[in-house]
Amino acid sequence: MDKKSLYDRLGGYDGLAVFVNDLLPRLQGDDQLGRFWQNRGDDGVAREKQLLIDYLCSVTGGPVYYTGRDMKTTHIGMKISDNDWSIFLQHAGATMEALQVPKQECDEVVAFVLTLKNDIVEP
Ligand code: HEM
Numbered sequence: 001m002d003k004k005s006l007y008d009r010l011g012g013y014d015g016l017a018v019f020v021n022d023l024l025p026r027l028q029g030d031d032q033l034g035r036f037w038q039n040r041g042d043d044g045v046a047r048e049k050q051l052l053i054d055y056l057c058s059v060t061g062g063p064v065y066y067t068g069r070d071m072k073t074t075h076i077g078m079k080i081s082d083n084d085w086s087i088f089l090q091h092a093g094a095t096m097e098a099l100q101v102p103k104q105e106c107d108e109v110v111a112f113v114l115t116l117k118n119d120i121v122e123p
Contacts, residue, residue, distance in 0.1 A: 005060060005061030005062070006060040006061055006105065006108050006109075007057060007060035007061040007062035008061075008062075009102075009104075009105050010060060010101065010105055010109075012057075012062065013053070013057055013062065013064070016053055016056045016057050016060070016062075017053050018099065019056070019095060019096075019099060019101075020049055020052050020053045020056065021049075022095045022098060022099060023091060023092060023095040024045075024049055024052070026091040026094060026095065027088065027091055028045075030087060030091065032083070032084065032087055033084060033087055033088065033091075036078060036080075051066070051067075051068035054066045054067065054068065055068060059112065060112075070119070071116050071119040071120055072119040072120075075119065075120045076122075078122075079122050080120055080121050080122060081121065081122065082121055084121070085117060085120070085121045089110070089113070092109070092110070092113065093106075093110075096109065
């Protein structure tokens, strides 16, 4: 079957950049999650945003080499709770709804993100 990569179906690099540009302000502006971005400089936030775009391009099958850290190393010690994780998923859902990402692609994104939970949420 000649199925296009998830990367292509999400609109390639530009589509994923739009996705991240919509999602990050939702996370940063959230009452509970905002604490993770408090007191961080603009350049650090911009760098992280670029790494998230690169990461998503790379894991969805795009022609991008991700140069950031793995998910466990990146998030360890942040004390991200189960409840933080649920709120994150709600924002990701809201972004996909706002961008009218089709159901099939939404399901694939969510399924992938769920595989990361054990690396990101503190036990
Ligand atoms: C509740 C959920 C999450 C929170 C609160 C969170 C928070 C953060 C914060 C504060 C940073 C900056 C770390 C730093 O600059 O040292 C970061 C980096 C990053 N996060 Fe998350 N994150 C979450 C979930 C995710 C998920 C689901 C993904 C992947 C789809 C992800 C991918 C990344 C990437 C790629 C980086 C940059 C890695 C690097 O600096 O090398 N995060 N995250």
